[in-house]
Amino acid sequence: MKHILYALTIALTIGALAFPAGAEETGRTDDTEESEFGKGGYPYGGALGRLYLITGFGSGFFDQQSGNAQTGFLYSLDVGYEMDQWIGIQAGYTYLSDRKLSIFSLGSRFSYTWEPFVYHISLTSGMYAPETGSSHFGLAPGAGIDIIVHDRVRLGLDYKHDFIFTDNETTDIDRVNVGLKFFF
Numbered sequence: 001m002k003h004i005l006y007a008l009t010i011a012l013t014i015g016a017l018a019f020p021a022g023a024e025e026t027g028r029t030d031d032t033e034e035s036e037f038g039k040g041g042y043p044y045g046g047a048l049g050r051l052y053l054i055t056g057f058g059s060g061f062f063d064q065q066s067g068n069a070q071t072g073f074l075y076s077l078d079v080g081y082e083m084d085q086w087i088g089i090q091a092g093y094t095y096l097s098d099r100k101l102s103i104f105s106l107g108s109r110f111s112y113t114w115e116p117f118v119y120h121i122s123l124t125s126g127m128y129a130p131e132t133g134s135s136h137f138g139l140a141p142g143a144g145i146d147i148i149v150h151d152r153v154r155l156g157l158d159y160k161h162d163f164i165f166t167d168n169e170t171t172d173i174d175r176v177n178v179g180l181k182f183f184f
Contacts, residue, residue: 051184052088054078056158058177060096072098076177078105086111092124094175100131103162105140118146118154128164138164146181154181 056076074097080090087110094103107124122142129135142160149155155178162173 050082052080052082052090052181053184054080054090054092054156054179054181056156056177056179058158058175060099061174061176062099062172070098072096074175074177076179080109082111082183085113090122090124096173102129102131103127103138104129107140113148116148118148118156120144120146122160124160126162128162136164136166138162140175142175152183155179156181 054077056078058074058076060072060074062070062072074094076092076094078090078092080088082088087108089108090106092103092105094105095101096103103126105124105126107122107126109120109122111118111120120143122140122144124140124142126138126140127135128138140160140162142158144156144158146154146156158175158177158179160175162171162175164171164173
């Protein structure tokens with residue numbers, strides 16, 4: 001699984017950088033009637049309806065209330081659809097290696113672009129499935145910042161705080177990861 005994730009990341013990076021965005025340059029639209037087709041446009045707006053993929057790795061922090069916080073390596077893969085420049089939906093998979101915990105999530109992501117930075121907040125709900133034991137439901141609000149590297153590539157830092165609802169108590173996990181976001 002790890003080798004497949006690395007190969008997918010490398011292939012998507014090469015593919016995203018190899019093909020330029022196919023948008024035509026904006027131009028003047030004060031000529032004769034119907035001469036503006038393909039030349040007008042708002043140069044500061046983002047593309048509508050873009051598919052994206054986020055690959056990430058980082059660390060999860062848990063058992064912080066007991067005084068001896070434990071950490072674990074995590075990697076993640078999220079797929080999403082940005083309906084407009086500021087709102088999107090995404091589904092994801094995250095694996096915490098020390099806990100042997102898989103997280104399957106679905107949620108929304110709200111962004112604000114102030115080039116070259118993109119600030120975002122998110123809210124996801126998910127199924128927390130350890131390799132041994134029962135699965136539980138949880139919520140994970142998050143926030144982060146991306147740096148625009150290319151029209152189709154962003155480098156980002158993301159934080160999520162997971163509230164995992166079990167039978168007797170709520171377990172917390174703090175996730176911090178770095179990732180690449182690829183647009184298609």
